[in-house]
Amino acid sequence: MYEQIAFYLFSVLTVILFLITVMSKNVLYAMTSLASGMVLISGFFFILGADFLGVVQLIVYVGAVMALYSFAMMFFDATRDVKEKNTNSALVFILGGMSALVLVLMFAAPIFSENIQALYPMHPEVGNAQDVGIVLFTKYLIPFEVAAVMLLVAMIAGIILAGKKMDQSFTQDMSVDEEILKQKDTK
Amino acid sequence: MEATTLGIVIKAIIILAVISAVAGFGTYLERKVLAFMQRRLGPMHVGPYGLMQILADGIKLFTKEDIIPQNANKLIFALAPAITAATAFIALSAVPVFPDFTIPSWIPLLGGTFVPSVAADINIGILFVLGMMAAGLYGPLLAGMAQANKWGIIGAARTAIQFLSYEVVTGLSILAPIMIVGSLSLVDFNNYSSEHAWLMFTQPVAFVLFLIGGFAETNRTPFDLLEHEAEVVSGYATEYSGMRWGMFFIGEYANMITVSVLTAVVFMGGYNDMWFLPGWLAILLKIAFVFFLMLWVRASWPHVRPDQLMWLCWKVLMPIAVINVVITGIVIMV
DSSP states (O other): HHHHHHHHHHHHHHHHHHHHHHHOHHHHHHHOOOOOOHHHHHHHHHHTTOHHHHHHHHHHHHHHHHHHHHHHHSSOOOSSSOOOOSSSSHHHHHHHHHHHHHHEEEEEEEEOOOOOOOOOOOOOTOHHHHHHHHHHHHTTTTHHHHHHHHHHHHHHHHHHHGGGGSSOOSSSSSSHHHHHHHHHHHH | OOOOOHHHHHHHHHHHHHHHHHHHHHHHHHHHHHHTTTOOOOSSHHHSGTHHHHHHHHHHHHSSOOOOOSSSSSOOOEEEOOHHHHHHHOOOOOOOOOOOOOOOTTTTTTTTOOOSSSSOOOOTTTHHHHHHHHTTTTTHHHHHHSSHHHHHHHHHHHHHHHHHHHHHHHHHHHHHHHHTOOOOOOHHHHHHHHSOOOOOHHHHHHHHHHHHHHHTTOOOGGGGGTOOOOOOOGGGGGTHHHHHHHHHHHHHHHHHHHHHHHHHHHHHTSOOOOOOOOOOHHHHHHHHHHHHHHHHHHEEEOOOOHHHHHHIIIIIIIIHHHHHHHHHHHHOOO
């Protein structure tokens, strides 16, 4: 009974929060509802008994949305509404509707097929984290390692893009001092 | 023995009552300890040795005018302090503070109720606590962005920097003890140290790294970037007054206590009986010691700059933590 109440509470709140994320023109509202929606999704994992995944969802998305906030801070005035440039709303509508439809079909398909079985059922006595670990390092070892390599590639690319002037310090800018000296000399 | 709903409710009330009271008393202790370390007397006028200073502070906080700036985003501005306070107490729900006990049967109504050590004994307690404390940083972040104040924006930017710096250190430093104990449950950590040596002695590197990460997590002074008075007025809390500011304050002190409890349970033997000390007194002394350590560090070290914090966390502490994890793994395997 409690689980059903919790499920409907979490699902209604999540849908409302993500609607605010999409509809709101204020960047602060959008980001905040995105973050809290992500946190509430971890509630579903807890209801399903997947404690470890729930906490991973919590930690990963808290961090990821925090990074998004810093971009919002740099590009927008958080206390004012953003004026959106809407060039072709019909195209956006069709594409969004199509992808929503595909998602619904994908997630609704298992309801009509009755031969779904958990290939790797949970063992309540050892805990959820061990189960996830065993599956990750046996059956899904290669996808796991490929994902790790992709993250490494992304990290190196990010360092190369950002690190062109890494040998110079931004806080102790010597070139500014030299320019001031030059100006003094010319005077 | 199975924990009943009544026992869990009693535990939650104990946590809320004790931690709120200790958080209030902590402000007094902090002033006194800092004052003695700086050869001052600290609060002396209200009550004997200034003991009633907490009451005076409370009256001031509750009666102060609550101001919301005109151009601020009012909803988020009002929400931010609640996030800090709420997440701090949610994190405490998964922390074992006192040992299991049964209420003696001569007490009417509640007699014989079993009170568990943790309000919510989830298998992944330590990750949950760290994740919830990380979510608590949304309070300062939202507060800084919502208040339409330049100092606030700088405070919010520094919150993001701080978050991106310390989290990798706390996560990696706690990984080596987790590998040794083989569980993420804080109760298992406590049971481990009842049979083995304290992890503080077998994992000294992880202990120091976790303390440093914990100081950064709770915005304690060497890493007090968010509201560094000398640089950014009061950072994220510039426009806050009255009880809204008080909620940030309570959240910060509750977080300090959470980090103290985590350190005590993971590294310092938890709530096991120690020599002649009963378990509940032993853990209180350990928590008090870590709390005192935080004040000691605050009195001893100057602030660092944001870029210095990031440099410290990513270039010094993270490699040390990774090497510690690898060495621990090799030792466990051999």
